[in-house]
Amino acid sequence: MAKEVLYLKLERNVEVQQDEVRMKDLGKYTCRDQKILDRIKAMKVMTFHPEEDGGRKVISVMHLIELLSEEFPNLDVENIGETEVVVERVCTAKYKNARQTVKICFVSCICFFGAAFTIIAFHNDISIIRVFDRIYELVAGQKPDGVTVLEVSYSIGLAVGIIAFFNHIGGRRLTKDPTPIEVEMRVYEDQVNQALAETADREGKTMDVS
Numbered sequence: 341m342a343k344e345v346l347y348l349k350l351e352r353n354v355e356v357q358q359d360e361v362r363m364k365d366l367g368k369y370t371c372r373d374q375k376i377l378d379r380i381k382a383m384k385v386m387t388f389h390p391e392e393d394g395g396r397k398v399i400s401v402m403h404l405i406e407l408l409s410e411e412f413p414n415l416d417v418e419n420i421g422e423t424e425v426v427v428e429r430v431c432t433a434k435y436k437n438a439r440q441t442v443k444i445c446f447v448s449c450i451c452f453f454g455a456a457f458t459i460i461a462f463h464n465d466i467s468i469i470r471v472f473d474r475i476y477e478l479v480a481g482q483k484p485d486g487v488t489v490l491e492v493s494y495s496i497g498l499a500v501g502i503i504a505f506f507n508h509i510g511g512r513r514l515t516k517d518p519t520p521i522e523v524e525m526r527v528y529e530d531q532v533n534q535a536l537a538e539t540a541d542r543e544g545k546t547m548d549v550s
Contacts, residue, residue, distance in 0.1 A: 343414045346371045346380065349421035350401055353533050355430045359388045366399065366425050376412065383407065386547065388429045395429040398540035400548040424537045424546065459498075468494075 350367040364381035
């Protein structure tokens with residue numbers, strides 16, 4: 341009997357909202373036999389136990405291949421994705437509650453006032469007011485009396501520069517490129533997933549072949 345070939349592409353990190361984790365939750369699959377493919381996607385991989393797993397589990401591709409080999413002896417499995425997948429059990433409410441709204445407002449205030457304080461502290465550190473006064477005195481030939489065009493132009497330029505750097509005006513993008521924050525978040529996420537996988541492997545908590 342000719343063997344069927346299954347190609348699987350595991351994700352690096354997945355989130356599930358139920359205790360039971362099935363094959364379809366871990367990545368993408370393709371096979372010429374649709375019946376086999378449907379059965380594979382419905383296969384149960386594990387069940388979360390919050391008191392033991394802490395809402396997070398690392399599963400090795402070798403463990404999945406072992407399960408598939410036991411269920412389908414004539415199936416060849418080709419992995420073209422990640423070798424380990426971090427599965428996280430999350431609880432998300434359908435509607436935002438007051439607590440979540442308060443959290444969003446709190447974080448937004450921290451980001452806004454924190455950034456403002458950083459800019460003020462930096463300008464105070466380099467004595468930007470004295471620099472502007474000196475430039476104005478050299479160009480105009482007299483000492484400034486109050487706010488000058490330099491401060492106004494600098495403030496406008498600073499705002500435009502921040503908008504251009506972060507590539508956002510409200511909810512709209514200036515270009516199709518990802519923003520610097522999005523890039524850094526992806527790098528951070530990759531490093532966290534790598535650390536979780538390595539830690540679980542060292543502690544022997546990875547679901548792997550026996």
